Amino acid sequence: MGLINTLRETEPFNELPEEIFTELNQVAETKTFPAQTHIFHQHSDPTGFLYVIKSGLVEIVAQTPGGVEMIVDYRKAGAFFGGTPIFTDEGYSAGARAAKESVCYLIPGKLLTKISENYPHITEFFNKAIYSRVRNLYSDMVNHHAENTLTQMEAYPFKKRLSEIMSTKTVTCTAETSIREIARKMIERGISSALVCDKKNKLTGIITEHDLVAKVLARESSDCETSSAATVMTPKPHTMAPETFMYEAATFMIGHKIKHMPILDQDEIVGIVTLQDLMKFRSQKSMLLIGNISKARTVEDLISARVELVKVARALLSENRSHIETMEIISYIHHRIIQRCHDIVLAEMKRQGHEQPEIKFCFIIMGSGGRKEMLLGPDQDNGFIYEDFPDEKKEEVDAFFVPFADKLVAALARIGYPRCDGDVMVNNPLWRGRLKDWQERISDWIRVPEAQKVRYSSIFLDFMPIVGEASLCHDLREIVFAEIKKHPIFLYHMMELDFKHKVPLSLIGRFSLEKEPKHKGKLSIKQAGSIFIVDCVRMFLLEKQVEATTTTERIDQLVKLKVFNLETADHIKAAFEAFTFLRLRNEIELTDQGKFPTHYLDPYALTKNEQDLLKEAFRVASKLQDSTKRHFSKIVS
Known part of the structure; x- marks a missing residue:
């Protein structure tokens, strides 16, 4: 031929x-x-x-x-x-x-x-071939890991059915019920969802706390009095029967990112199961972990709960499914610990006679915590946002919140969240302030993008509310978008700083290892790999002025906006998931050895298949860097 x-x-x-x-x-x-x-x-x-x-x-x-x-x-x-x-x-x-x-x-x-250059589909074809190797290598490795570790899992109650763990305490309403009435009932009953039914009491929808925040509180045009359940609910929700095995429900809910599952017996509502309910039974040794967190009365109680987290992580890692979802579950537990720590320290402040000022405030978490991408050894990245109170009230606010911040940072460090090396913590005045203080600070970072200010931004821009008035976070996000829209060249400077670092692969495909004594002979899966994906994806999302929390959710948004095609997005996700899997497994092994979990590992201690996976994941991150550089360089050209 x-x-x-x-x-x-x-x-x-x-x-x-x-x-x-x-x-x-x-x-x-x-x-x-x-x-x-x-x-x-x-x-x-x-x-x-x-x-x-x-x-x-x-x-x-x-x-x-x-x-x-x-x-x-x-x-x-x-x-x-x-x-x-x-x-x-x-x-x-x-x-x-x-x-x-x-x-x-x-x-x-x-x-x-x-x-x-004139027919870009050729390059895309070869790029896709490279990306596909990442997905295949990752699948093979995870399957192999699951086979080897399944027998080592902590005892898991496979025979437990939903009827044994579901809550029968449900709130129901009609499609015409006002949002304010629904919210009041949920608060009174201490639950996080309401079921919407028709006149025959048949299920037609579900409303969760997330629905109330995202569809009502976060929208200025929404009115709690006039908005009804019909405008907020998720219609035709997934349901399960009470005889369903717990592990089936867990797999389905995590796979479909569902946190609330109505339980129906022949179309009759008999209860509801939440992801939190299922988490309590993940492992017999760590049973009721999240329940124990909510019941904690002292920092010492939370220290014990923090130690138990590795057991949950080990059981989750052994399951053959998305390790991005595993990371989100681990982050969920971290968030509950941090929230409870905040409440315990706040109560202690009040017992000691400190009077809390009458202002709205929000305790925010940033960095990996703000993206729900925490593993076993996250440090602290946190801050306070206050409403815009008058200047004459500042002394009163500081008299309470400065010692509160000091105590909060110290308590979190005791629990097992190390202080941030860059001092990005709420006890640093730079990381607390009124909305207008934050606006001035952010404007300075974006208008005068010096290297340190850009570094601060890369941590700060992944903020989310952890306790307090969530609407302050929404307002702050609007400030960020407005400043970047006025000064888009800031994104170029973010890209420039990111591009000063490269993936640790030589021209001939060998790993480039650290030479500094502390990590000699190792490389960082986070700082030399996954962070490039996180940073690049964040830049594209900021350019589009779109809000999303996790890196994978951001990638999905960029597909909808036609920034990435489906194939490219899938392979970037595969690389990110590979980094997550290798890092989490390494952190569990270090914790089991009595060491602090870290993202540094010796790549030559991995199997050949795992080494190939890591190299291909690094290549995907490198290619994403290249694409990001080409795109944002146009801003200054």
């Missing part, structure tokens, strides 16, 4: 016009490779050609850490190989060897790169 006919029938070249086929045919070389001849090795310098097989059979071979070559794929006539260095600026991901005498067309990479 001739080169032109081969390319006409081969994706991604089959969409090119005839004149391009003619040009490729004119410059392509033909070369014969005898049987068992290496066309190139995995760590060879790139030859600068894409190889298209005219006849024969080519083996794709990868090296193990011990230097042994393994055949991982075969390519037949009409297939191609060797494109990774041309389209990704990376070395070969594997070598190529002629299994029998093979004749190949050699197409110059420079010409392909030039053609791809």
Whole structure:
């Protein structure tokens, strides 16, 4: 088969016009490779050609850490190989060897790169191939891990049914009930959802605390008196029967990101189960962990609960499912501990005779906590937002909130949340203030984007309410969006700072390890990997003036906004999930050894498959960096 006919029938070249086929045919070389001849090795310098097989059979071979070559794929006539260095600026991901005498067309990479400028689907095709390796490697590794650890899981009550753990204390209402009335009932009964029913008492919808905040409180146009359940509810919610096994409900709810599940017996409402209910039974050793947090009366009680968290993490890690969801559950528990710590310290302040000023305030959490991406060793990143009270009230506010902040930071440190090295904590005056103080501060960071101010921003911009008046957070978010809209060049400076750091891979695909004594021979999965995905995704979202909490939710939003296509988004998620899995497993192992959990690990202690996964995830992060740089460089061009 001739080169032109081969390319006409081969994706991604089959969409090119005839004149391009003619040009490729004119410059392509033909070369014969005898049987068992290496066309190139995995760590060879790139030859600068894409190889298209005219006849024969080519083996794709990868090296193990011990230097042994393994055949991982075969390519037949009409297939191609060797494109990774041309389209990704990376070395070969594997070598190529002629299994029998093979004749190949050699197409110059420079010409392909030039053609791809007018036909970008070619580059996208090869990028997709790289990304797909990440997803496949990750799936294989997680499946292998699940097989090896399932038998080591803490006892899990698989035979427990929802009827044994569900709450029969439900609030019901009609579609016409006012939002204020629903909220009042939920507060009186101490529950976080209400079920909407028709005249025959059949379930038609559900309203949760999140619905009230997102659809009513966060919208200036909403009125609690005139808004009804029908305008806020989620219609036709998922339901389960009381005889459903607990593990089935847990898998379904986590997979569908559902926190409340109505329980129906032949269309009759008999109860409700929440994600928190299920978490209480995750492990017999850590049973009722979240319940214990809510009942804690002292900091010492929370220290005990914090220690138990690793047991929940270990059980969750052993399940064959999304580790992003595992991270969200861990973050949920951290948030409950931090909230309870706040309440305990506040009560102590009042017992000591401190009088709390009559102002609205919000205790915020930033960084990974603000993205719900905490693992086992998060430090503190927190602050206070106050409403805009008059200047003459400042002395009274400081008299209470300054010692409160000091006590709160100290208590969290005792529980197991280290003080932030950068002093991004509520006991630092820079991280508390009125809305107008925050506006002045943010405006300065964005208008005069010095390196330290940009670093502060990268932590601060992932803020969320943890306790207090959540509407202050919404107001602060609007301030951020307005300032960035006025000064979009700030995003360029964020990108510049991020781009000063690179993924720890050499040109030949070897890991670049730390040389400093503290972490010598290791690398940071967070600082050298996942943080690049977090930062780049955040920049795109800020540019679009859209709000989303977790990195994966942000990626989904960027797909809706057509910033990413579905394939690219899936592979970025796969890389992010791979970083999360490897980091969480490492943190659990360190905790079991009596060490503080950290994001540093020795990559050469991983299996070959895990090393390949980590390298591919790093490459995805690097490519996202490159795309981000190209995009935001346009601001100053």
